[in-house]
Amino acid sequence: MYLRIPLILFLLASTSPAPSEANIVARSSKSIARAANRLHHRALKHSAGLARDLRVAFNGALLEQPSNLGNARVYCVSNPTGGLSGPAVPPPNPTSPAPPQQSQPSNGTSTSRTSPSQSSTSSGPSSTSAPLPSSPWKLLQAYQGNSFFNGWDFFTGGDPTNGQVTYVDSGTAQSSGLTEINSAGHAIMRVETTQQVPVTRKSVRITTHQSYTGGLVIMDSVHMPTGCGTWPAFWSNGPNWPAGGEIDIVEGVNDYSNNQATIHTNPGCNLAGTNEFTGTLVGGTNCAAVQTGNQGCGVRAQETNSFGAAFNNIGGGVYAMQWDNDGISVWFFPRSSIPGDITGSQPQPSNWGEPQAFWPASGCNPFQFFNSHSAIFDTTLCGDWASGVWGATGVPGQEQSCAQRTGVATCEDFIRNNGSALTEAYWEVSYVKIFQMPS
Numbered sequence: 001m002y003l004r005i006p007l008i009l010f011l012l013a014s015t016s017p018a019p020s021e022a023n024i025v026a027r028s029s030k031s032i033a034r035a036a037n038r039l040h041h042r043a044l045k046h047s048a049g050l051a052r053d054l055r056v057a058f059n060g061a062l063l064e065q066p067s068n069l070g071n072a073r074v075y076c077v078s079n080p081t082g083g084l085s086g087p088a089v090p091p092p093n094p095t096s097p098a099p100p101q102q103s104q105p106s107n108g109t110s111t112s113r114t115s116p117s118q119s120s121t122s123s124g125p126s127s128t129s130a131p132l133p134s135s136p137w138k139l140l141q142a143y144q145g146n147s148f149f150n151g152w153d154f155f156t157g158g159d160p161t162n163g164q165v166t167y168v169d170s171g172t173a174q175s176s177g178l179t180e181i182n183s184a185g186h187a188i189m190r191v192e193t194t195q196q197v198p199v200t201r202k203s204v205r206i207t208t209h210q211s212y213t214g215g216l217v218i219m220d221s222v223h224m225p226t227g228c229g230t231w232p233a234f235w236s237n238g239p240n241w242p243a244g245g246e247i248d249i250v251e252g253v254n255d256y257s258n259n260q261a262t263i264h265t266n267p268g269c270n271l272a273g274t275n276e277f278t279g280t281l282v283g284g285t286n287c288a289a290v291q292t293g294n295q296g297c298g299v300r301a302q303e304t305n306s307f308g309a310a311f312n313n314i315g316g317g318v319y320a321m322q323w324d325n326d327g328i329s330v331w332f333f334p335r336s337s338i339p340g341d342i343t344g345s346q347p348q349p350s351n352w353g354e355p356q357a358f359w360p361a362s363g364c365n366p367f368q369f370f371n372s373h374s375a376i377f378d379t380t381l382c383g384d385w386a387s388g389v390w391g392a393t394g395v396p397g398q399e400q401s402c403a404q405r406t407g408v409a410t411c412e413d414f415i416r417n418n419g420s421a422l423t424e425a426y427w428e429v430s431y432v433k434i435f436q437m438p439s
Helices: 005-015 019-026 029-044 048-059 067-071 170-175 308-313 383-388 402-406 411-417
Strands: 138-144 152-154 165-167 179-181 187-190 201-203 205-208 215-223 230-237 246-251 260-264 280-282 297-300 317-324 327-334 357-360 374-381 426-436
Touching: 165 374, 170 179, 201 374, 215 230, 215 246, 215 308, 230 383, 246 317, 297 357, 374 383, 374 426, 383 411, 402 411
Parallel strands: 165 201
Antiparallel strands: 138 426, 152 205, 179 187, 187 426, 205 374, 215 317, 215 426, 230 246, 230 374, 246 260, 260 297, 280 297, 317 327, 327 357
């Protein structure tokens, strides 16, 4: 850049409001320096480069700058809130290696991150994101916010799994502080924490009015019950169990850290040889409840944060179950890896990769062994499973048995006398959504 004396004089005359500065050339060098200094302060507001050039010109006896400055680059400092640099790009979450480059990558997993301390309810992509492709799955029913408990029946019968609980009705659950909608708009379902009880503790089991044959069920949970003696589950079943089938989406006991998804059916359903899932088969391939002592066909997740305290420590996540002509699949997405099409309520299961568990139609016709399901939440205490493994170890999360950990010989004795140990035995659920394909 060249800066010549006539141009400088013109700038001085035009930018200075004082009439005496119009004759700046006739003043002494001391006056010139003072005027230049005043001009320098004004120029700083417009261009640091212009101020620098004026200083060079005046301090150098109004000489031209060296010609090699003609190639000097001009650097613009970007405004962190936008400005000339365009819309601000939010900084990446510390758990994310880089800011998202597109609304949804090829594997169907959103690169946006939500920290465990933030609310898990997501309103989907922002207004500046590219619109999500329309999903072939259409929303049938959503349970969330203040109306979450609308559309559920509160089960009050005896616990079929022989747990140390008394399931209570809606009014009792609310008046006892076992259910509520918290300030984040999440549904809370607790067990009774009175320090000592004679036999059982009050708990909650709810079942959707809405039933479905085939579908996609998505559940976002921030927290699930955990601790010795607990046995929580999110599952579904049909009429005349086991004729209508049972699909356990989330289930485990005590201090387990890896989810177990399981199906239970009438005889004739088998897990065909397949490696199209990421979990590990537990038990056999015969899914018939009556022929396996109700063991069914279970698949244990490989993710050590898919259940219990480890799940809660990451702010939870999303479980999805798809039931279609190909079979039955279950996926788990930690809070930091929930696909954008799920948060945007346009689910695209074909983009989600291998599921945690999969029971293909080739071994078990999903519309022969399963029908008319309702979704269910429950938390029982002890019961056939949690009591049965009270003294056992070897399952992820249960490196020490509950008998050793608590110093109590039986699950039932522990539950009756240690209500304060059950403060983590609660569900906190953001939403449940049920989708179906249009007929």
